[in-house]
Amino acid sequence: MKAALMAIAAALALAACHEIPQDAAKPYAGKEDVQPYAGDRFKGDKQKFEQALADRANYENEYLRTGDAKQ
């Protein structure tokens, strides 16, 4: 009984611990944008596009070049 009450109390207490979106879902009234991977470079291949950006981001990690990183 006590455990059940504790569980209910915990559930109620934690119910407020979530982030409420600050921006109301407003409609966008402007022109539609083209997907960045739609052009000749990626030909609509989203996976290839995301991999290109991830590879590029990893160039920013000089420890990959020097091999001095501690994990």
Added chain:
Amino acid sequence: MARMKFICDAERCIECNSCATACKSEHEVPWGVNRRRVVTLNDGVPGERSISVACMHCTDAPCMAVCPVDCFYRTEDQIVLHDKDLCIGCGYCYYACPFGAPQFPQAGAFGLRGKMDKCTYCAGGPEENFSVEEFRKYGRNRIAEGKLPACAEMCSTKALIAGDSAVIAKIYKTRVVTRGKGEELWGWKTAYGGSDKVSDNLGAKA
């Protein structure tokens, strides 16, 4: 799905302003508009810190919430962009933004404001990719070329890093773990040998 973000490592930023210069040059940003700038705290005092600031492409962007004409949108990669054809230059986004990212070019005498301009994460805007119109209104579209923002790629010390939040958070975590904390950050041992601690060496010198 990627969530594109910037991280500025205040321990590395040397206030060289190459990020701001790269941005200005890449997008031919007009005078009086600073999409990116370097802010220094405690300038000239030991322990000063600099940080490069621009639009942070917030997950819950306050500019989007306050815009009266709903000209903001978020791309698939969570980059916050806006339509300049719709913007009325009211300045609400400027007041809402905690980073001072929205900028307004002077459009005439008596401080008349033009349409809002801000960091696009080098992703252009709602025009055809690589078109003249896109460049004129929003600047170059490096993202569609498979490149990251010019400011981060130009950063000499790699203080400013850009990319998918999962990737750059991992890079930053590796950095923090590798370099340690406190006096070791200055690289005393690398420069002068001996102990990692500056305080140990100060005693030896005296």
